[in-house]
Structures are given as C-alpha cells and as structure tokens.
Amino acid sequence: QLEIVESGGGLVQPGGSLRLSCASSGFASETYAVGWFRHVPGKGREAVSTINRSGSKTAYADSVKGRFTISRDYAKSTVFLEMNSLKVEDTGVYYCAAGSIYYPVIAEATLGMEYWGEGIQVTVSS
Secondary structure (H helix, E strand, C coil): CCCEECCCCCCCCCCCCEEEEEEEEEHCCCCCEEEEEEEECCCEEEEEEEEEECCCCEEECCCCCEEEEEEEEEECCCCEECCCCCHHHCCEEEEEECCCCCCCHHHHHHHCCHHHCEEEEECCCC
16 A cells, blocks of 8 residues: 655635645656546546656646646655646645556556545635
8 A cells, every 4th residue: 555645735815826746655666657636526536647667757637738747856755846827726635646657647646546645635716
C-alpha cells in the first residue's frame, strides 16, 4: 500500500494562485506515474493533470491548459500542481493518485491509478 498525502489547498480569490503538493515515499524514484483529479459537485470526477514516471510527459485537461503546471521533485518525493489564474469553476476536492502505468490521454488517466490520497479542498471565491 502506498501512502499519499495532499497539502496546499484552501480558499483563494478568482485570479489567484495555489500550489498543491502530493507527497509519498514512493515518489523518490521513477516508480509511479502521478495524477491530479478533482471532484466537482454536480460534475463528478475529472482528471486535471498527469505526469509520467520519468517526468518527461505531462497531460492536462482542456479546462486547465495554460493555467496549471504539474511537476515532480524526486529529492523531495513530491509532485506539485501549480494553479494560476484560478476560476470559480476550479472549486472542488482535489485528489492525488499514483500508479505504475501511465496513460497519456487525460481522459483515460484513472485507468492507471492504483493508489489515492484522501483529497484536499480548493475553493475559489470572492
């Protein structure tokens, strides 16, 4: 079992920024692909962004392209999601997940995820 811990969520005004962190001892090496997902009330779960095991490939939902950036730091055993120009519709519970197989198509991202964090709330509101 892989333990995953998300942090960095909170309340931010529209146009603001947040950086989410996803930490796990398993992220110290190129063992897992990692993804960020969000659950929005009334819309269900959406894949937001993914990064492959080596960090050489990333994918983004159309709704966040150009605003969100995923990255990973092996020394810190952490994957980050930098969120800029936040919109009210970005509000939701964000989950970090990991798996050994990377699916490059964002719509298929959940197929490769085996381990999930508990989620963290992000609220964008004035």
